[in-house]
Amino acid sequence: MSNRPKGIVMRALKSMLAVLWFPAASAFAEPEHPFLSPTNIFAPASTPAYSIFDLSLFVLEVTAAIFLVVFSLLAYVVVKFRKKAVSDGREPAQVYGSTQLELAWTVIPILIVVTLFLAAARVIASIQNAARPSNAIEVTVIGHQFWWEYRYPSLKVVTANELHVPVSDPAHPTPTFLTLLSADTDHSFWVPRLAGKTDLIPNHPNSMWIDPHETGLYLGQCAQYCGTQHAKMLLRVYVDSRDDFDRWIQEQRQPAHLSDVASQGRHIFEITACINCHAVAGTVANGRFGPDLTHLMSRQTIASGVAKNTIGNLIAWIYKPDVFKPGCEMPSMGLSVQQSAAVAAYLVTLR
Amino acid sequence: MSTESIAWRAPQAAARPLVDKLHEWVTTVDHKRLGILYITYALFFLIIGGIEATVLRIQLIRPHNHFVPPQVFNRMFTMHGTTMIFFVAMPVLFGFANYLVPLMIGARDMAFPRLNAFSFWMTAFGGLLLYFSLLGANGLYGAGNAPDVGWFAYAPLTSLAFSPGHSTDYWTLSLLVSGFGSIGTAINIIATILCMRCPGMTLEKMPLLAWLNLVMAGLVILAVSPLTAAQIMLLIDRYLGGHFFDTQAGGSAVMWMHFFWVFGHPEVYVLVIPAFAFASEIIPVFSRKAIFGYPVMVAATICIGFIGMSVWAHHMFTVGMSSSANTFFVLSTMAIAVPTGIKIFNWLATMWGGQIDFKTPMLFCVAFLFQFLIAGLTGIMLGSAPFDWQLGNSYFVVAHFHYVIVGGILFTLFGAFYYWFPKMSGRMYNEKLGRLHFWLFIIGFHLTFDFMHIPGILGMPRRIYTYEPGRGWDVWNLIVTIGVVFQAAGVLVFIGNLLWSYFRGELAGSDPWDAWTLEWSTSSPPPAYNFGSIPTVRSRRPLWDLKHPDDPDWKYE
Ligand code: HEC
Ligand SMILES: [Cu+2]
Ligand SMILES: [Cu+2]
Numbered sequence: 001m002s003n004r005p006k007g008i009v010m011r012a013l014k015s016m017l018a019v020l021w022f023p024a025a026s027a028f029a030e031p032e033h034p035f036l037s038p039t040n041i042f043a044p045a046s047t048p049a050y051s052i053f054d055l056s057l058f059v060l061e062v063t064a065a066i067f068l069v070v071f072s073l074l075a076y077v078v079v080k081f082r083k084k085a086v087s088d089g090r091e092p093a094q095v096y097g098s099t100q101l102e103l104a105w106t107v108i109p110i111l112i113v114v115t116l117f118l119a120a121a122r123v124i125a126s127i128q129n130a131a132r133p134s135n136a137i138e139v140t141v142i143g144h145q146f147w148w149e150y151r152y153p154s155l156k157v158v159t160a161n162e163l164h165v166p167v168s169d170p171a172h173p174t175p176t177f178l179t180l181l182s183a184d185t186d187h188s189f190w191v192p193r194l195a196g197k198t199d200l201i202p203n204h205p206n207s208m209w210i211d212p213h214e215t216g217l218y219l220g221q222c223a224q225y226c227g228t229q230h231a232k233m234l235l236r237v238y239v240d241s242r243d244d245f246d247r248w249i250q251e252q253r254q255p256a257h258l259s260d261v262a263s264q265g266r267h268i269f270e271i272t273a274c275i276n277c278h279a280v281a282g283t284v285a286n287g288r289f290g291p292d293l294t295h296l297m298s299r300q301t302i303a304s305g306v307a308k309n310t311i312g313n314l315i316a317w318i319y320k321p322d323v324f325k326p327g328c329e330m331p332s333m334g335l336s337v338q339q340s341a342a343v344a345a346y347l348v349t350l351r
Numbered sequence: 352m353s354t355e356s357i358a359w360r361a362p363q364a365a366a367r368p369l370v371d372k373l374h375e376w377v378t379t380v381d382h383k384r385l386g387i388l389y390i391t392y393a394l395f396f397l398i399i400g401g402i403e404a405t406v407l408r409i410q411l412i413r414p415h416n417h418f419v420p421p422q423v424f425n426r427m428f429t430m431h432g433t434t435m436i437f438f439v440a441m442p443v444l445f446g447f448a449n450y451l452v453p454l455m456i457g458a459r460d461m462a463f464p465r466l467n468a469f470s471f472w473m474t475a476f477g478g479l480l481l482y483f484s485l486l487g488a489n490g491l492y493g494a495g496n497a498p499d500v501g502w503f504a505y506a507p508l509t510s511l512a513f514s515p516g517h518s519t520d521y522w523t524l525s526l527l528v529s530g531f532g533s534i535g536t537a538i539n540i541i542a543t544i545l546c547m548r549c550p551g552m553t554l555e556k557m558p559l560l561a562w563l564n565l566v567m568a569g570l571v572i573l574a575v576s577p578l579t580a581a582q583i584m585l586l587i588d589r590y591l592g593g594h595f596f597d598t599q600a601g602g603s604a605v606m607w608m609h610f611f612w613v614f615g616h617p618e619v620y621v622l623v624i625p626a627f628a629f630a631s632e633i634i635p636v637f638s639r640k641a642i643f644g645y646p647v648m649v650a651a652t653i654c655i656g657f658i659g660m661s662v663w664a665h666h667m668f669t670v671g672m673s674s675s676a677n678t679f680f681v682l683s684t685m686a687i688a689v690p691t692g693i694k695i696f697n698w699l700a701t702m703w704g705g706q707i708d709f710k711t712p713m714l715f716c717v718a719f720l721f722q723f724l725i726a727g728l729t730g731i732m733l734g735s736a737p738f739d740w741q742l743g744n745s746y747f748v749v750a751h752f753h754y755v756i757v758g759g760i761l762f763t764l765f766g767a768f769y770y771w772f773p774k775m776s777g778r779m780y781n782e783k784l785g786r787l788h789f790w791l792f793i794i795g796f797h798l799t800f801d802f803m804h805i806p807g808i809l810g811m812p813r814r815i816y817t818y819e820p821g822r823g824w825d826v827w828n829l830i831v832t833i834g835v836v837f838q839a840a841g842v843l844v845f846i847g848n849l850l851w852s853y854f855r856g857e858l859a860g861s862d863p864w865d866a867w868t869l870e871w872s873t874s875s876p877p878p879a880y881n882f883g884s885i886p887t888v889r890s891r892r893p894l895w896d897l898k899h900p901d902d903p904d905w906k907y908e
Binding site: 036037038039040041042049051052055056059060062063066067070071073074077078081082083084087091092093094095096097098101102105106109110113116117119120121123124125127128129180184185186188190192195196197198199201202203204206207219220221222223224225226227228229230231232234326327 | 420421422425499501505507508513598599601602603604605638639640641643644645646647669670671673674677678681682685686688689692693695696697699700702703704705706707708709717720721724725728729731732735736737738739740741742743744745808809810811812813814815816817818819821822823824899904907908
């Protein structure tokens with residue numbers, strides 16, 4: 001028992017060094033991703049993303065056609081009408097305009113514009129005015145500088161940074177409707193494979209919906225500049241099978257699993273300001289400024305996806321959050337590495 | 352018409368001390384000198400803004416790069432955007448308008464010379480105020496810093512709670528002050544064009560450049576006023592306990608967005624219409640043909656001005672507007688493509704059947720046509736609201752608007768520099784260096800901004816100081832950064848060319864391009880007060896009439 005914290009300390013120091021000297025080392029393997037990128041807007045996996053994808057293909061075709069026509073004209077003009085090497089010094093014939101031509105290139109574009117407009121209007125209506133079925137899952141997403149809070153009001157679950165939703169069978173859709181709020185500045189929820197982005201604006205509730213067709217992990221990140229660590233406000237959406245999802249909900253509804261394995265760490269946690277910012281259900285910790293830690297270990301990452309949820313990273317984070325996210329809203333509490341390790345040892349019991 | 356140009360020159364000034372000359376420049380109310388002041392000032396800030404862009408690109412060259420800390424990166428993109436729009440693009444275009452409008456309409460100066468000087472110095476002071484934030488922003492707290500709220504400074508990031516210290520105040524004040532300068536210049540341009548045209552020059556005989564600047568000036572008044580109002584509200588919020596944008600006390604963040612973009616979108620046209628103006632003067636001269644469809648060109652410009660005032664919320668498709676509002680703004684945004692398309696076709700028709708001479712100014716204008724076409728087409732994609740829900744605020748948008756501002760506006764501006772440099776300095780630029788500049792810059796431009804679209808499509812948001820590996824963004828960001836090297840080299844060649852030619856270039860004579868508008872009828876550089884006797888004109892191309900007495904334009908117009 002006595003040499004365990006030491007091992008932890010070493011690992012923590014190593015992982016801090018890794019982060020400091022080899023920045024890329026803090027990255028970790030992401031899931032197999034489709035064509036080019038896990039955040040490719042052209043690899044849709046949910047109805048809103050599909051309808052946007054179809055519309056974009058149409059827009060791309062039309063614009064490509066326009067490009068070809070105008071570009072060929074330009075290329076032709078540039079090649080055909082260059083000044084001859086020997087010229088007779090006479091000016092070319094002066095043409096002042098042509099009503100027919102100008103009418104043509106007014107009317108044709110108007111027709112194109114009307115077509116494009118109607119196509120867009122249809123998709124806007126189909127996404128924004130979609131009916132909310134009674135079996136839809138409701139999640140309230142609250143953007144914070146620089147992390148995500150998720151609340152499932154009817155299921156009585158509060159969690160952070162990793163959103164879980166059930167897969168939706170296109171034949172019997174179980175979409176998830178997100179209510180988007182912000183606790184501070186503007187943010188934007190963007191998981192390209194699931195839907196377009198919608199902003200989270202304080203005092204201005206928004207909503208959006210997704211109905212992922214396949215299980216798996218979908219990535220994204222905050223897409224509205226929200227301050228210093230905007231870049232590291234990553235999004236992770238886990239699409240679970242219905243059974244997995246129900247099981248996950250059951251677990252999340254439990255109060256914290258408490259044991260006395262790490263009573264020293266728990267003590268430090270509870271006499272430090274940690275509890276003013278973090279909640280651990282069933283203990284004195286009931287802060288709401290930072291992520292809920294009741295089931296911290298059910299998450300694969302910490303600090304909105306910037307680091308793997310390992311004990312080493314937890315120690316490093318508690319010791320000095322700036323190592324991962326310089327300028328983030330969690331202060332370094334001035335704990336020693338040993339104390340941080342003890343607190344981390346407590347946190348890893350929060351399954 | 353009478354256009355005896357006078358070869359009168361100021362008595363040799365060699366004997367006067369430098370201080371005297373500087374004093375003359377500082378106290379000048381001459382439209383040509385103020386024009387040159389605007390232009391040099393803008394070139395200076397172009398270099399600063401360019402250095403800031405370079406810092407951004409070095410930081411993004413690979414994932415998890417540690418070139419600058421996040422705070423510095425955020426300041427750099429805020430300063431880069433603010434500088435390039437307010438202290439490069441606007442002043443340089445105002446500079447050209449100042450220099451050219453009176454000359455092209457046969458006037459001796461702007462309508463209000465002293466307002467002109469006042470406006471320039473307000474703009475200049477605004478830029479200094481912005482950069483003084485580097486020293487002064489945090490006052491007694493220690494070293495200063497620069498604004499870091501982004502160039503559109505969305506509320507509530509700008510409130511005292513999220514932006515303590517004074518950096519946001521410097522940002523606000525600098526735009527407020529330079530905004531007054533812009534409005535002053537706009538009023539001046541309108542008054543000059545409406546009241547100072549030479550005999551015979553009715554509105555429909557004005558050079559297109561004058562028409563386009565008239566529309567631009569109107570837009571400046573309509574667009575800059577709401578921005579100024581918003582800045583005042585922000586100051587009230589920050590210092591007098593107001594709650595306009597203070598969401599913690601019931602204010603509205605969305606209202607700031609509306610105020611900002613009601614300025615921000617027309618601003619695009621404030622910048623691009625003068626670029627159209629340059630193209631509309633340069634393309635005819637180097638194709639040796641009259642502009643095709645002058646009345647339609649004017650109508651299309653006015654149309655763009657009007658529609659341009661009603662499209663602002665296409666910058667806000669993701670903020671949760673109702674589906675009907677989104678639909679309306681899709682329609683108005685796409686409608687703009689029609690008059691803009693007309694312009695492109697009319698320029699093509701102007702070149703059709705001409706004898707195109709690919710001197711440097713024309714090279715830049717042809718590249719502009721090509722790039723502006725692409726910028727317009729990516730604009731249509733972004734204007735299609737659902738597509739924008741994916742592309743908005745991503746690197747695709749960054750690529751799109753740089754295509755407009757660099758590929759469109761900056762390219763024509765370079766063309767304008769080479770075209771009017773002989774008039775302004777009296778000397779020819781070096782054609783070889785001009786071409787070198789063109790090729791370096793166009794290669795750099797396409798490396799940077801073509802490839803920048805791709806990470807946007809692959810989900811990379813803008814304004815992130817670093818990114819995760821494994822997203823498929825790395826390679827594109829590397830290429831984008833490499834392009835910067837070529838662009839920077841191009842700009843160096845450009846500035847070298849201007850300096851070298853100013854001292855060593857061949858004498859240009861009054862009309863090196865065999866052109867047709869009035870500025871070429873007076874000496875290069877033009878004397879104080881421009882014309883010995885005020886010219887009289889009968890057509891849109893007075894010098895054509897003079898050169899072709901047998902076949903003058905006024906017979907056909
Ligand atoms: C001033 C409020 C505050 C205090 C005090 C604070 N935290 Fe935090 N904590 C935060 C915030 C805010 C975040 C989210 C940071 C981010 O991701 O940008 C966070 C994140 C975390 C996380 C990662 C959670 C996750 O799921 O990503 C852990 C673990 C954590 N804090 C532990 C602690 C411990 C242990 C203490 C006491 C030593 C502590 N915090 C004190 C505000 C605080
Ligand atoms: Cu955010
Ligand atoms: Cu716009």
